[in-house]
Amino acid sequence: MENKVEVKNKKALVVTTVASTIDQFCMSDISILNKSYSVQVAANFTIGNNTSNERIKEFKKELKEKNIIINEINFNRNPFSKDNLLAYKEIKKLINDNSFDLIHCHTPVAAMLVRLAAKKARRKGTKVIYTAHGFHFLKGAPIKNWMLFYPIERWLSRYTDVLITINKEDYNRVKKSFKVGRVEYIPGVGIDIKKFSEVVIDKEAKRKELGVPENAFLVLSVGELNKNKNHETVVKTIAKLNNPNVYYVICGQGVLDGYLKNLIKGLGLEKQVKLLGYRRDIAEISKAADVFVFPSFREGLSVALMEAMALGLPIICSKIRGNVDLIEDGKGGYLVEADDVQGFVKYIDKLISDNQLRSELAINNFKQIENYSIDNVISDMEKIYLNKVKS
Template sequence: MTRRKIKYIISELNIGGAEVILADLAAGVKREYDVEVIYFTGSAPLLTKFEEKGVPVKKLPMKGRVSYRTYSDLTAYLNAEEPDIVHTHLYRADIYGVLAARKAKVPVVISTKHNTDEFRKKGGLWVFIDRVSMKRCSKLIAVSNAIKDFFIKYEKAPENNWVVIYNGVDLNRFNESISRMPDKPEILTKLELDPGLPTVGTISRLTKQKGQIYLIKSVEQLSKLGVRLNLIIAGDGPDYKFLSDYISEHGLGRNIKLLGFVPDITHILKAIDIFVYPSLWEGFGVAIIEAQAAGIPVIASGVDGIEEIITHEKNGFLVPPGSSSEISLQIRKLLKSPELSSKISLEAIQTVKEKFSMDRFIDSHLRLYA
């Protein structure tokens, strides 16, 4: 019997939650479907992640923000390949992918919405085109209820065509990988950090949205109060220089490390005692459930999809977005009470098992594709 084909289309293979979760999705689905991932732009630092999972990847280059050539090439490729399903991820892929798939008469077209992007509130031509593309989808997936509600409110998306599928993490594989990492003191020594200090960390793209500056300022505030700790920031992005300059200008370089892109985050998680995710807005937050799976207590902004992951003071701590003082307060609370830290971590692991397992994530998609 001929296996059905799925083409996943994503704007880029940059360092981000959507790209990471697509690698896991495609790898899980390929046991039942022939899958291929198509992307448009960038140097694709996550390409090796797809290759390691045995997921074929094709680049259709896009030049400029508007590219009829990309639309034409994608339509021709889909016509030739005749996939049964096209599933798009991220803004440009949603627009070009959905419209090209419909032009190529692909039977089923699905789009996953990953974030509550602020620019969508302002409207404009591209938001209008995105609205048109959503109306042409067989089904819309949101990775949180907050995202579904956002698109219905701001983009007038069809209300009855949604399914919410939370992102997932493979708890067993994740912890096996972490257990193979060196011990925390060895990792911190290699990073030129004091292995005797508690270590706070975060993992995300360095952008205004992710709010790393508020975490840095919270550590600065704690330092002035005599609370010494390490801070590890893993990730790259347009705010790298801004954050680096702030750290240098305020004399914080001894205990704060900007690591840039880290291909394997497990050794970072092995070194962290407290994970902080200070986003100003966030559709979901894959890094949060990864930290929870690793047994690390999490402090995160109480915004959007994060509030569907964390229940304050039960399986983590929620703080107002942009509040360095509240981040500092919660860090001190955890440092003062190892018992509280352990209790929060155990609750978080249970949450991941029940709501955010990789098996649940993959099975939900397979049921939708059937």
């Protein structure tokens, strides 16, 4: 007997600027939607992704195996790129041709173009949901971010049925200032705590693979090599520590690869600081590390930071929106101004000499991260999708 293919009458579209965002942040949403909807995705699968070309090819195959329809749209992460004029026409045609019941958009460029393109569809009943993974305007952000992004996001909120925020600062701002259908808060994209708690490694072998001595103090950062992730500050911190037993590894790829290599060479840190590129074994590397350092200038609610907490690492991170939701100063780690090299030096030095303190901070983080579990997020998203239909 042939297997019957389930026919789903409702249609949903998930849109991000680049495909790696869907891969890293949207698959649990898609799994929820796929129970009741025929799901399509739209993103740029060719340029702008922060994972390898090999991973993008694998991801496309995985989507097809789940019967997810792929639409390749020429979005550009630069909001001023002319590519986005064509992308707007492409996404508008896709929306108008398909009569989607629900569109869930992520990332600033895709969310802007989708909400403009979906105005006609909304009049016909399509519901538009936008997850803001961290607005570009936040306390302490450059004035240009406020002048450009704040009025655009505030204006576009009127074309949004549900606006989801993942940190408390964004939630409070939207509630106070935006004219949106509904605003919801969910605790990030969710962390599979059980999976991370089961990670076991041969620490000596992993360090040997990374070129790190067994008895070294290992500092880890994870994030795209760009200005916002601010790895430069930690590289300068390692130089300032002037301790040959401290090693620093960065997992990630990006436009500042060459700049950081030159900085590392100029500071004479080629032996101690290593750019590992895009990695698929970050959990294992985390288990080989002693502390997770996260100096970003801007975050929404960082998955990398949450994963480090779930993997039992003490944290030293920038004192910014999102990070302060996760880390209470002195409890799970330490909060430092993003460009405060001396502050990072102080707390790395403190943790080097105190094994008991590192253990206490790590235990606190593992307890704290339970509030951000994938089960909690899935439950919240199921309610949002259900209530969307009834609204």
